[in-house]
Amino acid sequence: MHLKDKQVSDLIEKEENRQIHVINLIASENYASKDVREAQSSFFINKYAEGYPKKRYYSGCEYIDEVENLAIERCKSLFNTKFVNVQPHSGSQANMAVYFGLLKPKDKILSLSLDHGGHLTHGSSVNFSGNLFNFKHYFLNDEGFLDYSKIDSIAKKFKPKLIIAGASSYSRFIDFKKFRDIADSVNAYLLSDISHISGLIASSLHPDAIKHSHIVTSTTHKTLRGPRGAVIMSDNEDIFKLVEKSIFPGIQGGPLENVIASKAISFKEASSESFKEYSRRVILNSKAFCEALTMRGFNIVSGGSDNHLFIVDLRNFEINGKEAQDILEKYSINVSRSLVPNDTEKPWITSGIRLGTPAVSSRYLKEREIEKIADYIFFIIKNNRNKFDESLKKEIEKFISQYPIPDYYE
Ligand SMILES: *Cc1c(COP(=O)(O)O)cnc(C)c1O
Numbered sequence: 001m002h003l004k005d006k007q008v009s010d011l012i013e014k015e016e017n018r019q020i021h022v023i024n025l026i027a028s029e030n031y032a033s034k035d036v037r038e039a040q041s042s043f044f045i046n047k048y049a050e051g052y053p054k055k056r057y058y059s060g061c062e063y064i065d066e067v068e069n070l071a072i073e074r075c076k077s078l079f080n081t082k083f084v085n086v087q088p089h090s091g092s093q094a095n096m097a098v099y100f101g102l103l104k105p106k107d108k109i110l111s112l113s114l115d116h117g118g119h120l121t122h123g124s125s126v127n128f129s130g131n132l133f134n135f136k137h138y139f140l141n142d143e144g145f146l147d148y149s150k151i152d153s154i155a156k157k158f159k160p161k162l163i164i165a166g167a168s169s170y171s172r173f174i175d176f177k178k179f180r181d182i183a184d185s186v187n188a189y190l191l192s193d194i195s196h197i198s199g200l201i202a203s204s205l206h207p208d209a210i211k212h213s214h215i216v217t218s219t220t221h222k223t224l225r226g227p228r229g230a231v232i233m234s235d236n237e238d239i240f241k242l243v244e245k246s247i248f249p250g251i252q253g254g255p256l257e258n259v260i261a262s263k264a265i266s267f268k269e270a271s272s273e274s275f276k277e278y279s280r281r282v283i284l285n286s287k288a289f290c291e292a293l294t295m296r297g298f299n300i301v302s303g304g305s306d307n308h309l310f311i312v313d314l315r316n317f318e319i320n321g322k323e324a325q326d327i328l329e330k331y332s333i334n335v336s337r338s339l340v341p342n343d344t345e346k347p348w349i350t351s352g353i354r355l356g357t358p359a360v361s362s363r364y365l366k367e368r369e370i371e372k373i374a375d376y377i378f379f380i381i382k383n384n385r386n387k388f389d390e391s392l393k394k395e396i397e398k399f400i401s402q403y404p405i406p407d408y409y410e
Pocket of ligand 1 (some may be wrong): 028089090091092093095118119121166167168193194195196219229230
């Protein structure tokens with residue numbers, strides 16, 4: 001990309017170059033197609049379109065309406081759901097809209113604890129959610145799994161108005177049906193936040209959430225491989241209308257129609273057979289990764305993965321999550337540090353790292369390459385007190401740059 005503004009142009013080029021030469025294991029990142037990227041810099045960027053299709057506060061929205069409706073229809077068919085809102089600027093906004101649409105401040109919400117894999121917007125004290133609503137959390141059991149009977153008994157005592165199923169760092173299948181049964185038994189809404197796993201659900205490789213939930217939120221840029229943004233879905237018209245009003249005019253102004261155009265593209269891409277094949281590869285790679293790391297002495301929270309990610313508990317390697325993230329970054333491997341269940345380190349430090357395979361699978365890496373990466377990680381972490389090895393960094397960059405970041409997926 002060459003822009004007239006040389007300073008910004010240089011930074012874009014540097015970022016592209018960095019992405020090409022880095023093994024990206026950040027579980028929430030991916031490489032969107034060139035179509036998804038380019039639609040965002042189209043003329044749609046210039047248009048104000050407050051409101052919804054056919055109910056806009058501005059004139060000149062005929063093509064905007066068409067593209068937003070196209071995104072909505074494609075999303076409906078991809079996830080087999082009745083009502084879709086494609087306007088949330090991000091996953092955080094989508095969750096905020098659900099809370100504001102269905103609850104009043106100080107209402108009770110039950111969600112997964114942050115240090116066991118929950119998200120900031122699921123009630124963290126440093127987030128609006130934790131400040132405005134009365135959250136209680138459930139936790140993973142000692143084996144690192146969700147414990148539904150425990151969640152049920154917490155719900156019976158706490159009597160929340162909303163229960164959240166969904167996580168940012170949980171490597172196992174989530175049984176949304178069980179969550180719905182619990183929600184029904186205490187007369188609570190069930191919000192399923194499938195931000196991380198929506199690509200796997202769209203590929204029917206993870207148990208469905210939509211038909212079991214009152215309302216569903218998802219980002220579009222994680223396993224779904226679309227633009228940065230989010231969607232809200234529901235099969236219940238009354239609930240959906242409350243949340244739709246909450247997005248606009250409740251918390252957002254003009255929608256990002258250029259991003260909505262990109263969302264439309266990514267929903268079509270995600271409905272292809274090749275995307276299903278991609279999602280299968282993501283999970284196979286994640287399982288292979290867990291095996292390769294376990295063989296090298298690493299402890300995986302819950303012992304493995306059913307999805308695109310997993311958490312490595314580093315406490316037996318005498319290195320904390322932040323140190324591991326930093327040393328791996330020096331060798332051009334990107335991971336995100338992560339709390340582990342019952343972590344005694346602060347969230348800024350942590351005792352683990354979260355690894356994910358969506359990005360490397362988009363570069364068509366397979367088990368053999370994953371095993372090689374596991375070897376690099378083992379070697380770097382084991383020898384982290386040694387002098388920096390420039391030639392190893394060069395080798396890693398050369399290795400990964402053999403797998404181009406695709407412009408198109410077929
Ligand atoms: C990523 C994520 C979000 C928030 O998405 P942003 O677009 O970063 O605001 C919300 N919930 C969960 C579970 C997530 O993993």
